[in-house]
Each structure stands twice: as C-alpha cells, then as structure tokens.
Amino acid sequence: MRVLSQEVAMPDLTFWTLTEAELGVISDGAGCGAKGANVPDWIFLDACLQHDFEYWVGGPDRWRRGADRRFLLNMLAAAKAADGWYRRWCYRGLAYAYYVGVRSFARKFWYRGQPRGRAELDAALLEAGVQSGSEG
Helix, strand or coil, X not given: CEECCCCCEECCCCHHHCCHHHHXXXXXXXXXXXXXXXXXXXXXXXXXHHHHHHHHHCCXXXXXXXXXXXXXXXXXXXXXXXXXXXXXXXXXXXXXXXXXXXXHHCHHHCCCCCCCCHXXXXXXXXXXXXXXXXXX
16 A cells, blocks of 8 residues: 555555456445435446445545545546437436435445555455455
C-alpha cells in the first residue's frame, strides 16, 4: 500500500485490474441497485460496479463524497454516449436521481476504517470459495 498520510494508506488494487470473480465478490452480484431500487444495468453497469468497488475499499468518510461524485460523472458520461437526444436526456435525469439516492441512503454501506486492499480481497475470495486472480 502507498501511504497518503499518517492515518490513511492507499489500497494496492484498482477497479480496472479486478477479475470478474473478484468483482463478483466485491459487489456480491448486485452491481446496480440496492434492495428494491434497480439502476438500469444496460446503461449504468460499469458506473455501478466501480462505485461498489469504491464502497468496498472504503476509507475515511471524506473519501465517500469523491466516490459518489465519480459515480455521478461516470453515469453522466454513459448518458451522454447514448443514442438519441431523448435517451440522453432521460438517462441524465436518472443519473442525478441515483446520485441523490446514493448520497441520501448509501452511507451505511461505506466501509469505514483503513482502506481494504489485496490482502482483504484475497481473504474475501477465500471465504467465498473463489480462487484469487492474483495467484498463479
């Protein structure tokens, strides 16, 4: 881990290096949506999975705002890439609605404490009976 300050160390893994199995353990298969609130997978799946990863890694509470902001920006980028002005307009509205929902209701899912890294992911994979992508 790379140390950012005396109190917080940067995790030694990134979203973009995760295997599908690792991502499945981190997002526990939910991806987009929480109980009763399903985000459109067809447009926002990557944004949701990256957001799930950031919530799993966790860290100081001040990092949560950045994770949620990146979630919004990723959803807005996906909306902007959609075909048709009406879809872009609708998806943009959905992105803001989901952002407000996350800021309002997802605090309890943020992992507080020293950010999780490769060792914690390997332990979670072992517990779930999944082979680590970092082995072999």
